[in-house]
Amino acid sequence: MQISPKFTDENWRVLDFSVEDGWQKAVNVFEDRISGRFLNVIRLIEDYKWSGFAVLALDCMLIETLQQFREGVPETPPQKSKCYFIRFLTETSFGNYFNDDLAKKFYFQIRCGILHQTETKCSSLIRISNDIPLVSLTKDKVGLVINRKKFHAQLVSEFNNYVGQLRENKPPNKLLRENFKRKMDFICRMQSEVIYWGQLFFILPMVLI
Numbered sequence: 177m178q179i180s181p182k183f184t185d186e187n188w189r190v191l192d193f194s195v196e197d198g199w200q201k202a203v204n205v206f207e208d209r210i211s212g213r214f215l216n217v218i219r220l221i222e223d224y225k226w227s228g229f230a231v232l233a234l235d236c237m238l239i240e241t242l243q244q245f246r247e248g249v250p251e252t253p254p255q256k257s258k259c260y261f262i263r264f265l266t267e268t269s270f271g272n273y274f275n276d277d278l279a280k281k282f283y284f285q286i287r288c289g290i291l292h293q294t295e296t297k298c299s300s301l302i303r304i305s306n307d308i309p310l311v312s313l314t315k316d317k318v319g320l321v322i323n324r325k326k327f328h329a330q331l332v333s334e335f336n337n338y339v340g341q342l343r344e345n346k347p348p349n350k351l352l353r354e355n356f357k358r359k360m361d362f363i364c365r366m367q368s369e370v371i372y373w374g375q376l377f378f379i380l381p382m383v384l385i
Contacts, residue, residue, distance in 0.1 A: 248355025
């Protein structure tokens, strides 16, 4: 199974995580996956005048998957998407721009609007002008104005920061790496499937055919 432009699940399965070289190769796989499926695609379209919705849709998909890696879960639990977005936008470097209220507005008006209705909600706007901040309130104070170029640049920076943390081995962040590996193991069908039921979850063995 192809898990990135350059790697398959077999490349992942043979990694030796008992040595540092194995972890570094694992991060190479992850970088290739995210760059090949998200960042390189955005690079091809971001200069097109009308690509704002497409760029932010991909950015929102990337935010959710990065938060799943940070949490070490195979998928976002039911009814937890809002929490995951708020955590990402307030607990990472995006916290320099978003508080809880702005993060909630982004989730409902930008993320949900674009992914579910292919439009922003309320009075929210997507802009690209260099002279506006990454995020600000609209004149009516109800919606957000998102500078999608600055937003995406910040997301790339946060991705690079996460990669750097995964590569750090003096000493390594054990929990960060464990969560990262758990998510990648699931992508490669090496991890148990998680079935959520309310606030509880059950782990069922996956049957590989």
